[in-house]
Amino acid sequence: MRDNLLDYIKTIPKKEHHIHLDGSVFPYILSQITDKKTQKYIESLYIKDINQSIDSLANFLKPFQEINKLLQTSESLYILSYELVRYFKEQNIVEVDVRFNPHLHILNWLTYEEILEAVWTGFQDWQKNYNFDTNIWLILGADRELPENEVYSIFLKYIEAILKVRSKYHNLKISWFDLNCNEAWISASPMKHELALRMVQDRWFNIIIHAGEVINDNVLKRYWTLDPSLYVKQAVILWSKRIWHGILAQYSDEAMSMLKENNVEVEMNLTSNIQTNSINDITQFPFKKYLDFWLKLSINTDNPAISWISLSEEIVRYIRELNIDLEIIEKIIKV
Numbered sequence: 001m002r003d004n005l006l007d008y009i010k011t012i013p014k015k016e017h018h019i020h021l022d023g024s025v026f027p028y029i030l031s032q033i034t035d036k037k038t039q040k041y042i043e044s045l046y047i048k049d050i051n052q053s054i055d056s057l058a059n060f061l062k063p064f065q066e067i068n069k070l071l072q073t074s075e076s077l078y079i080l081s082y083e084l085v086r087y088f089k090e091q092n093i094v095e096v097d098v099r100f101n102p103h104l105h106i107l108n109w110l111t112y113e114e115i116l117e118a119v120w121t122g123f124q125d126w127q128k129n130y131n132f133d134t135n136i137w138l139i140l141g142a143d144r145e146l147p148e149n150e151v152y153s154i155f156l157k158y159i160e161a162i163l164k165v166r167s168k169y170h171n172l173k174i175s176w177f178d179l180n181c182n183e184a185w186i187s188a189s190p191m192k193h194e195l196a197l198r199m200v201q202d203r204w205f206n207i208i209i210h211a212g213e214v215i216n217d218n219v220l221k222r223y224w225t226l227d228p229s230l231y232v233k234q235a236v237i238l239w240s241k242r243i244w245h246g247i248l249a250q251y252s253d254e255a256m257s258m259l260k261e262n263n264v265e266v267e268m269n270l271t272s273n274i275q276t277n278s279i280n281d282i283t284q285f286p287f288k289k290y291l292d293f294w295l296k297l298s299i300n301t302d303n304p305a306i307s308w309i310s311l312s313e314e315i316v317r318y319i320r321e322l323n324i325d326l327e328i329i330e331k332i333i334k335v
């Protein structure tokens with residue numbers, strides 16, 4: 001059974017709720033959007049050992065700078081999303097939320113409509129051409145270290161673009177807006193974007209926030225209190241229906257209770273958290289603790305190309321390394 005576990009997990013129709021578009025540029029996709037030399041360089045930045053931790057989230061994010069240089073045309077965005085569905089099919093991922101920050105793809109003056117159209121038609125066309133149906137939703141994000149008015153204006157422009165693209169593609173599925181950033185930075189509190197989030201909510205979009213991934217020493221000092229779960233609590237206060245990472249909630253019963261009472265899904269990313277050094281070792285990963293607390297959970301890869309891991313391989317780690325029963329895992333991953 002054990003040797004066949006990976007094959008078995010692959011066959012299960014699964015969901016993936018936390019996958020970054022620019023963190024999913026697998027080598028087979030890279031080869032289609034750049035030359036051999038650049039491909040080799042970018043691949044050298046990928047982490048080929050799942051247990052390798054690099055010294056910080058900031059260093060983990062380095063490959064994105066190179067990848068984003070390539071994703072400045074409609075053509076490359078289309079190829080990326082088109083080819084990514086091949087991976088979804090291979091992994092039998094039948095429900096997936098793909099997130100990205102359109103504001104990072106405008107260096108060559110692409111408009112938000114052009115960006116959304118390229119990504120959406122890429123996803124649709126592969127499914128049509130290869131007769132595979134997967135339920136894809138887009139999540140549009142913004143870096144929350146940007147000033148309040150800038151995030152507000154970015155979100156407003158996203159909404160205008162969605163309305164325009166939807167008049168052409170009625171099946172365009174976008175219902176979530178995300179705030180993300182490296183929380184180790186001092187300006188990482190999501191609270192300053194309350195107005196932008198309120199505006200998004202008023203227009204019937206849901207909110208999802210990256211929170212509780214890495215400790216922010218500055219916050220600990222500033223508040224004179226040791227509350228690593230602060231951003232998780234703030235995210236719940238800001239109506240976030242799902243939390244990305246959320247591992248720091250484990251240090252606060254109050255934060256965990258807030259997640260439970262508000263039925264907030266915590267989207268777990270074991271390999272990513274090890275690689276970014278957000279946890280020192282696997283024993284600090286709170287999956288079991290959250291299970292025992294009856295939190296709503298999902299298992300995700302975050303950036304499968306950069307972490308060099310597929311969703312099925314990631315799921316196997318929960319069974320083999322965290323010793324979670326297969327039956328429990330199946331309930332969490334199945335659609």
Ligand SMILES: [Zn+2]
Pocket residue numbers: 018020210244302
């Ligand atoms: Zn993420």
